[in-house]
Amino acid sequence: MRIVFMGTPDFAACSLKKLIDSPHDVVGVFTRPDRPRGRGMSLACTPVKELAMAHSIPVFQPERLRGGSAREDIASLAPDVIVVVAYGCILPDDILALPPLGCVNVHASLLPQLRGSSPVQEAVLRGFETTGVTTMYMASELDAGDIIFQDETEIGEFETSGELFDRLMLMGAETLAKTLNAIESGAAPRTPQQADKATFTKQLTKAMSPIDWQKTPREIVKKICGLQPWPVATAEMNGQTVRVFAAQYTENKTAKAAGSVVSAGKEGIEIACGGGQTLLITELQSAGKRRMAAADWLRGHPIAVD
Numbered sequence: 001m002r003i004v005f006m007g008t009p010d011f012a013a014c015s016l017k018k019l020i021d022s023p024h025d026v027v028g029v030f031t032r033p034d035r036p037r038g039r040g041m042s043l044a045c046t047p048v049k050e051l052a053m054a055h056s057i058p059v060f061q062p063e064r065l066r067g068g069s070a071r072e073d074i075a076s077l078a079p080d081v082i083v084v085v086a087y088g089c090i091l092p093d094d095i096l097a098l099p100p101l102g103c104v105n106v107h108a109s110l111l112p113q114l115r116g117s118s119p120v121q122e123a124v125l126r127g128f129e130t131t132g133v134t135t136m137y138m139a140s141e142l143d144a145g146d147i148i149f150q151d152e153t154e155i156g157e158f159e160t161s162g163e164l165f166d167r168l169m170l171m172g173a174e175t176l177a178k179t180l181n182a183i184e185s186g187a188a189p190r191t192p193q194q195a196d197k198a199t200f201t202k203q204l205t206k207a208m209s210p211i212d213w214q215k216t217p218r219e220i221v222k223k224i225c226g227l228q229p230w231p232v233a234t235a236e237m238n239g240q241t242v243r244v245f246a247a248q249y250t251e252n253k254t255a256k257a258a259g260s261v262v263s264a265g266k267e268g269i270e271i272a273c274g275g276g277q278t279l280l281i282t283e284l285q286s287a288g289k290r291r292m293a294a295a296d297w298l299r300g301h302p303i304a305v306d
Helices: 010-020 047-054 070-077 119-125 161-185 217-226 294-300
Strands: 002-007 025-030 035-037 042-044 081-085 103-107 130-137 147-154 233-237 240-253 261-265 268-272 277-286
Touching: 002 010, 002 047, 002 070, 010 025, 010 047, 010 081, 010 161, 025 047, 025 070, 081 161, 103 161, 119 130, 119 161, 119 217, 130 161, 147 161, 217 233, 217 240, 217 277, 233 277, 240 268, 261 294, 268 294, 277 294
Parallel strands: 002 025, 002 081, 081 103
Antiparallel strands: 035 042, 103 130, 130 147, 233 240, 240 277, 261 268, 268 277
């Protein structure tokens, strides 16, 4: 099949590589425009663009898909199907209608759960035990198209969003390959989503970072894991804001107020949480410093425990 691929980050590049290595013909790639990055703020290519250029695939980088030449550029490529993976731009109806076999999207959740831009992080933040990837035929409404395939995976109790992202990236590429083979053979299923069961994600911001110690230990652990690699959970320690990267459960109880330090030593920093439970912080980072074990951090930042 002739495929136009639309995507931007590493998650999308993994799927593009899978298609390049397949019998299908990727005839063009659309990705977001180059943006300034790094301290020097020099223009940087997206991972999808770098991969496409390495394989001499034509690359298009429109600022927007409505208006301009995007529709004409896609039509000139005569795709049988358009594949969209983390592109970062909504496809207008006139583009959705172009390919005879439809537009297919890979989404990193088990739809209709977690529609939106941050499904991996939300699955961890909400304490889900499982998540997965969904391929679907795209519709005008965001992430609301008919489901083709879904593949499920368990979420580790202390698995970060970054670690889960890497696993779902590989799963998404495999599910996409299965999907396109089914479409080509005419055997692809098509299951409408149950709209009344849809849930939606929130945009991640740094305002989400501070830990609320009134929460249960598990809620706090899921926040610490869910906000990695960005924006990262934070807490106040010794009058400074630190980034918190890892924590463990304890079996201890305390009468201290939530947020109080219960103990501090070679095992870590034990903090009182909601319901009289405690949590052990095991890895953290001061501003401008490297990440380190809590025991090492305490050598330079001793905490007096009442």
